[in-house]
Every structure is written in C-alpha cells, then in structure tokens.
Amino acid sequence: xxxxxxxxxxxxxxxxxxxxxxxxxxxxxxxxxxxxxxxxxxxxxxxxxxxxxxxxxxxxxxxxxxxxxxxxxxxxxxxx
Numbered sequence: 158x159x160x161x162x163x164x165x166x167x168x169x170x171x172x173x174x175x176x177x178x179x180x181x182x183x184x185x186x187x188x189x190x191x192x193x194x195x196x197x198x199x200x201x202x203x204x205x206x207x208x209x210x211x212x213x214x215x216x217x218x219x220x221x222x223x224x225x226x227x228x229x230x231x232x233x234x235x236x237x
Contacts, residue, residue: 182218190217
C-alpha cells in the first residue's frame with residue numbers, strides 16, 4: 158500500500174528504485190493518475206483509464222502507469 162501523504166509531499170526524498178530519469182516530472186501527476194484509476198469501479202481498470210490517458214501522457218511514464226494499473230487490477234481480482 159502506498160503512503161499517500163508521503164507520496165504527495167514534494168519535499169519528501171524518494172529512496173526507492175530508479176530506472177528512468179523522472180527529474181522533470183511532477184509526482185502529483187502520478188498520484189492523480191493513481192487516485193483516478195483507483196476510483197474506477199469496473200473490473201478492467203485499464204480499459205476505463207485508456208480514454209483518460211491523453212490527459213496524463215507526458216506527465217506519467219507509460220511503464221509506471223502500466224504498473225499502477227496492473228497492481229490495482231491484481232488487488233481487485235484477489236478480493237473477488
């Protein structure tokens with residue numbers, strides 16, 4: 158589970174893995190994407206978020222968006 162307060166704090170240092178240069182991205186955009194994806198009630202979050210992707214393109218790395226969607230869908234399938 159993500160610590161949303163820490164994630165949204167722009168002054169908090171990130172000590173996790175880095176496999177891409179994310180220095181020019183605002184982490185609040187990723188948090189907004191994550192939050193919006195979590196609110197979709199459909200079983201297929203990926204399909205419901207696909208039309209929203211143009212709003213996040215260039216703000217959230219595509220690989221990170223896929224990881225977020227995969228995580229949400231996996232958690233939902235475990236709950237059913």
